[in-house]
Structures are given as C-alpha cells and as structure tokens.
Amino acid sequence: KYIPSVAQGLLSERVNCRFQDGVEYVRTTDRRYDVIIIDSTDPVSVGEGLFTREFYQNCANLLKRPGVLVNQSESPAWQPELVQRIARKLQTIFSGVHFYQAHIPTYPSGHWLFGFASNELHPLNDFQEARYRKAALSLRYYNDAIHRGAFALPTFVQELVNAT
Template identity: 40%
Template sequence: MDLWFTEKQTSSFGITAKIKQTYVSEKTEYQDLAMIETEEFGNMLVLDGMVMTTVKDEFVYHEMVAHPALNTHPNPKKVLVVGGGDGGVIREVIKHPEVEKAVLVEIDGKVIEYSKKYLPEIAGKLDEPNVEVLVNDGYMHIIEHKNEYDVIMVDSTEPVGPAAPLFERGFYQGIFEALKEDGIFVAQTDNPWFKADLIQKVNKDVKEIFPIVRVYGANIPTYPSGLWTFTLGSKKYDPLEVDETQIPEMDTRYYSPRLHKAAFVLPKFVEDLTK
C-alpha cells in the first residue's frame, strides 16, 4: 500500500509526496513535528502539517535568506538567525569569512535535535566554533539585545502558532533596535498567490521602520505555489547598489553574483503588492 503525505496549503489546494518511511511523529512543547523520508525530495521536516525543508530543494531557501543580505552589508561580523533550527541558514552564513559570530535562537529544541540526526546535510554546521545555538524565544532575544547585530535573519514558519509574533510590527521595530547603525535584516514573507495580504502588511510595516526596503523572490518547489518572497530592510545599504562584480563566487547552487540583483526583479503582480 502506498503512503502519501499531503500539505493542505489552502482549504482547497495542497501538494502531496509519496512516503518511504516516517522517522519521527511527535507533539513537542510548541508544535506537531514530523520527520519523514519521501521518494521525490528525500528527508523532509514537517511542522504543524507544513513542509519546512527537504534535502532536495533546501539549498534555494537557505542560500536566499543568507547571501543577499550578507553580500549587501560590507562587514557583517555578528549575525543573528531567529528560528531556523534545521541549521541551513547558519550553514550559509558561516560561508562568509568576515562573520566572526553567528547566533541561532530557536524556540523548539526538538527541531535542532532531529535535524542533526535526520538532516545532517543541513544541520551539519551547528557545532562550528563560531556558532552559538540558543534554545530560546527569538522575540525576547531581539528585545533584550539592543544595538548588537550587523545582520538579523528571520527564518520562521508561516505566521501561525509560535511564529505568529514574528510577523508583527513590534517585532520589526525590535529588530531595528537590535541592529547596529548600519544593520540589515531579512525575513521570509511567504508567497504572493495565497498570502498576498501578508506580503502587503509586512511591506507596509517594515517601510514605516526602515529607510530602505526591498522584496525579492525565489523558486522553491515544496513551498506553497513554488514562488516565495523575502523582505529585506536596511538602515543604510541598498542591495540594488551592490557592485555584483565584487561579490565573490561561493559554494552555492542557487544564489550567484549575477542573481543578486536579478532576484529583486519581481513579476508585476508581486511588485504591485509592494507599492
């Protein structure tokens, strides 16, 4: 008998994947967590019924959270990742030699534990000497660390459950205050097909706080609709003014110097959401 996992991305639409086996199915203190092996995408982390990452396509998301901001800031020495307990964004962050300290704050320690066990390709850099891993509330960490970080990255689930506060205006204000005077932040901001209102709200909130705000996109097949957006807020540096010839080639599979500015060219219906 074939077994399939389906993520209901809306009340009337979903994606489905054939399962080889289930490693973990557990209700943690914060959410329902499953780690499964799929035939098409390899091992997959699922939180509250939503696909968080898979071995096959994870590189797109993790590279696009990390590299546009880090290649915009001229000297990102200290970087914070809120959420992202699978470790993929941290793995990309520490590819930048100028990063002296990368801090991960993940509220659910079980995500870290099971990612290390079942997603070693993604979580394999969490024990590096320049990485600090904290099992804590990212919202509170932001509030308690003023003027400390060069770059802050919000690698959250969708705005439900423990991640809901990470999409509020007060959180973005806290990020602004936790950044140094020339700091940059980036957050995943869902997809324009099913969550257009969320993109509009986040863009409005961030524009009220940061002088420079840019939205960019990427293709991630296991995320709702496949078209995903990210919102970058900067106090000083504009990613569109970066000299792409000065961006070093890196060990990446999706992001590249040529893609840096191209990612900010949005389909018109998405661009209209950011006006």
C-alpha cells in the same frame, strides 16, 4: 545534522543561530548585529509574534549601522494580503524596504518572497560585485546574476509591496 548540504554556512564563526523564542530574544537582548535573518514559521499561533510591527522594530533596534534585516515574507500568490501587511509594517520602520523572490519547490506555490530592510543599504546599488567575484565562492545556486534578478519582481508583486 539531517540535511547538511543546505546548512554548511551555519558553521561559520560569523554566524550566531538562536533557537529560542525570537520575540522574547529581540525584546531582551543587548547584542547588536550587522544582519538579522528571520527564518520564521508561518504567522499562526505562536508564530504570529514574528510578524508584528513591534517585533520588526525590536529587530531594527538591534542592528548596527549599516545593518540589514531579512525576513520571510510568504507567498504573493497564496497570501497577498499578508505580503501587503508585512510590507507596510517594514516600511513604517525602515527607509529602504525591498523585496526579492526565490523559487522554493517545497513551499506553498513554490514562489516565495523575502524582505530586505535597511536604513542605509540598498540591495542592488550597494552590491559589491568585485568583492563577490574576488571571494570566489563555490556556490551551487547563488551568483551575481541571481542576486540582481531576485529583485526583479513581477508586476503583481510590485503592486502588492508598493501599495500604501
């Protein structure tokens, strides 16, 4: 309604947006999803539950096979300890956890991480470039090179997300 240029994808019949308590929803629903994208608040106050191992496990339980969980993973420059905690929690649940980055000027530091967690899919090895090109999407930001490049992390970020 307020920024339609960034919300066009939400109009697809394939998208199911839930505007409610996410912790409660994933604990009680019996629906299954191909992809769960968590666009969460910061992990303070009522948002803390969206960053717990229990919440991530409940999300994993709702994924079809193959399925993917994508989550906000905060700023590696401003919140390195939080990034590590998120990585460790996801790594105890999913066999494949990969992080990618985006530059979002309106977020603290402008450098933001997102988790890509799956037990079956790899974000680069399973990327279907021919299918993407055939779709001929008219996108202003995303393209196949951005997809690959987003997973190329600076050394300090690799050290954060790979620390055990």
